[in-house]
Amino acid sequence: MEFLALKNLFWVLPIIILAIGLAARSYHQRKKVISLLTQNSGHCNLKSNASPVRRRILGIALLSSLVFAGISALRPISGFVRTEFKRPSKNLVILFDISKSMTATDTEGISRNDAAKLLLREFINSRPTDRIGLISFAGDTFIETPVTRSRATLLKRVNQIQPGDFLVPGTDITAALEEAQNLLTEEPPPGSAIIVLSDGDNVTGGDPKTVLGQLKKSQVPIIAVAFGRDGEPANVPRTEMFTQSNHNTVKQLSESTNGLFLSASPKEVDSQIAKLNTRVDTIELDGKNIAGELYERPQDIFLWPLSLALFCLMIHILLPLKIKHWHPLTTAVVFLLTLAPSYYGEEVDSYEEALEVAKTEELPVMVIFTGSDWSKLSITFEQEILTHQIFKKWAETKVIWTLIDLPRVGLTDVERRARRSLVEELGVETFPMVVFLDVNKNPMGSLTHDPKGPSSWIERADAILKGEIAEADTAASTDYLPEEIRKSLEDPALTETQRSIRYYNKALELEKAEPELTLKSTDRFKLLLDLYSKAA
Structure with missing residues (x-):
């Protein structure tokens, strides 16, 4: 096991030391009070229904929860996972x-x-x-x-x-x-x-x-x-x-x-x-020059110590100090656990299967459209959002989801026509695009990549699932481009492949010229997405 955030030790370690010091001070203060009550006779006639054993367990549980939380803050990992993304090759x-x-x-x-x-x-x-x-x-x-x-x-x-x-x-x-x-x-x-x-x-x-x-x-x-x-x-x-x-x-x-x-x-x-x-x-390019690029990402395991920290904290809160009485929250927590839903989200292989499973599990459908070998934003989306543990944990309980990829190469004509038909059916305008549907195939909203990371993306996805359509993404149109550029992109003399490549090259030119489009102008960023979508 390795730690990626050892720099956090400068505040984690002092907090743990302070907690141990306070616990030791509390223990000595308690002994001092007992000594005063017994007038240093060593024998106390006061009676208590508090369990000494449970008092120790509560103290150990509280200290353990703090230690486990500190370990989690150091971001432990169990190695690295390699992921291959396909990109155009010159x-x-x-x-x-x-x-x-x-x-x-x-x-x-x-x-x-x-x-x-x-x-x-x-x-x-x-x-x-x-x-x-x-x-x-x-x-x-x-x-x-x-x-x-x-x-x-x-x-x-x-x-x-x-x-x-x-x-x-x-x-x-x-x-x-x-x-x-x-x-x-x-x-x-x-x-x-x-x-x-x-x-x-x-x-x-x-x-x-x-x-x-x-x-x-x-x-x-x-x-x-x-x-x-x-x-x-x-x-x-x-x-x-x-x-x-x-x-x-x-x-x-x-x-x-x-x-x-x-x-x-x-x-x-x-x-x-x-x-x-x-x-x-x-x-x-002609669409055939494709090469794989390997990326390494850390395999996070911080959820394990974090879960143990929460477990120890619950023991400290719910375990009664007195022998005959339980904490009043214990009954409420047990009751809520019995009401927890028994269904879970999952990834399926096709759109049709996703609809069937969604009806059975009574969960919304999430359809993810990507262009894995030509859309840089799709590659970034997969690397920063789809492969992240936060997204995986969220998707396990929230949605039934499927991935629809439209690469330039690797699909048969039948597969490509079917996927393009689905793109048109669901009104996909940009790549990547995530479309949310209810169990009756009614659209709930859509999202593309969020440069702020998986937490921000999931927050917006949750809002869409709750019916807040304002959180969904829309796309700009290439109609706002200068006429000479638009005519060049839509030249009727070009083949479909040549036109697709021209859109792709124009998007690259725009992205390279302004690498921080999302910070400079939302409209220009949406234009970039629209260019990539037309290259699909």
């Missing part, structure tokens, strides 16, 4: 310039090579499901790793490559681009991109015009990051040579393929990683 090839000019120290106090490695490590760690290949180049090229999802292999090679590893001088960007093109195959899969990290100095080799044209035709953008101070000479360490960074050479690569250009700045690495991710996320 195909990326990184071209890393290791010519000697990259050793120059003119990038905010560090070398161009160190600045490039810093950016590259952070970028790799921020793309957990993408397939990434690494090619080093100077006057020649070398495939450090083929396209892989192994982050350990990629990071190991990034740490090992050093400027000057190639005997051939120069910076042959054209050869590097051709090698990257071969790595992506003759027909690059949708979601492919090339990332170039270079200072653009001493470019050798042929004209990249042909390969750039092929990449643009294949819709493979080049994301170029230039290092060093543009146009300013810098000394190459341990030599008499000087190098001059040429950002324009690197910038032309991105402009020729509708990519992205950045001038590297180690001080702004976080914001530049965000820009890189935004551009990569907008690369269109």
